[in-house]
Amino acid sequence: EVHLLESGGGLVQPGGSLRLSCEGSGFIFSVYAMTWVRQAPGKGLEWVSTIGGGGTRTYDADSVRGRFTISRDNSKDTAYLQMNDLRHEDTAVYYCARGVGVLANSRYFDNWGQGVLVTVSS
Amino acid sequence: QSALTQPASVSGSPGQSVTISCIGTSNDIGAYDYVSWYQHHPGKAPKLIIFDVNNRPSGSSDRFSGSKSGTTASLAVSGLRAEDEAHYYCTSYASGSTPVVFGGGTKLTVL
Numbered sequence: 001e002v003h004l005l006e007s008g009g010g011l012v013q014p015g016g017s018l019r020l021s022c023e024g025s026g027f028i029f030s031v032y033a034m035t036w037v038r039q040a041p042g043k044g045l046e047w048v049s050t051i052g053g054g055g056t057r058t059y060d061a062d063s064v065r066g067r068f069t070i071s072r073d074n075s076k077d078t079a080y081l082q083m084n085d086l087r088h089e090d091t092a093v094y095y096c097a098r099g100v101g102v103l104a105n106s107r108y109f110d111n112w113g114q115g116v117l118v119t120v121s122s
Numbered sequence: 123q124s125a126l127t128q129p130a131s132v133s134g135s136p137g138q139s140v141t142i143s144c145i146g147t148s149n150d151i152g153a154y155d156y157v158s159w160y161q162h163h164p165g166k167a168p169k170l171i172i173f174d175v176n177n178r179p180s181g182s183s184d185r186f187s188g189s190k191s192g193t194t195a196s197l198a199v200s201g202l203r204a205e206d207e208a209h210y211y212c213t214s215y216a217s218g219s220t221p222v223v224f225g226g227g228t229k230l231t232v233l
Contacts, residue, residue, distance in 0.1 A: 044227035059221050105221050108158035108173040
């Protein structure tokens with residue numbers, strides 16, 4: 001059974017940093033692109049970042065480009081989201097999702113984690 | 123502002139059918155047959171219910187069906203049940219620097 005488990009969330013001050021992890025199990029991790037999607041309070045889902053299975057191709061939303069970095073360690077079956085210079089508007093539940101497609105281009109996301117809460121506040 | 127446009131809310135009585143629209147552009151929905159739909163209950167992980175416009179993954183109810191015409195995709199839910207009450211999101215493969223675009227979400231209320 002495919003399982004995705006996020007960790008690393010918490011309370012951080014504006015301007016601070018946080019690293020989220022997403023550990024996969026039940027599948028060959030390196031074959032799949034991984035994506036981070038977030039949901040701010042009262043808002044809809046927002047795509048954040050995607051990384052291809054090999055880790056060389058990445059995409060970032062305009063809202064986080066230059067501040068967030070997606071990466072992965074296939075030897076640990078884990079994807080990461082390094083979040084720097086955090087802002088109030090980054091407060092959200094962050095989900096990782098497994099993408100089905102070609103390289104880093106996902107046609108759809110067939111499995112999602114339960115999400116981890118990131119709160120940016122002083 | 124989301125890249126794909128969905129109605130904020132739809133509603134229907136148990137047993138009825140509803141349709142949720144998802145309007146895109148020639149760079150996403152209009153260009154690719156890679157529209158997917160997700161059901162999201164509060165506090166839970168989003169669940170894939172339709173992929174590649176009109177395909178259901180294993181475990182997705184056959185009361186869900188998808189379609190596409192031009193730059194508009196649609197999700198139909200038939201035989202409404204109380205458990206269908208949730209938010210629904212469409213996404214599409216896209217060209218350019220953004221590989222995927224999301225809709226703003228639609229709250230389905232079962233009256």
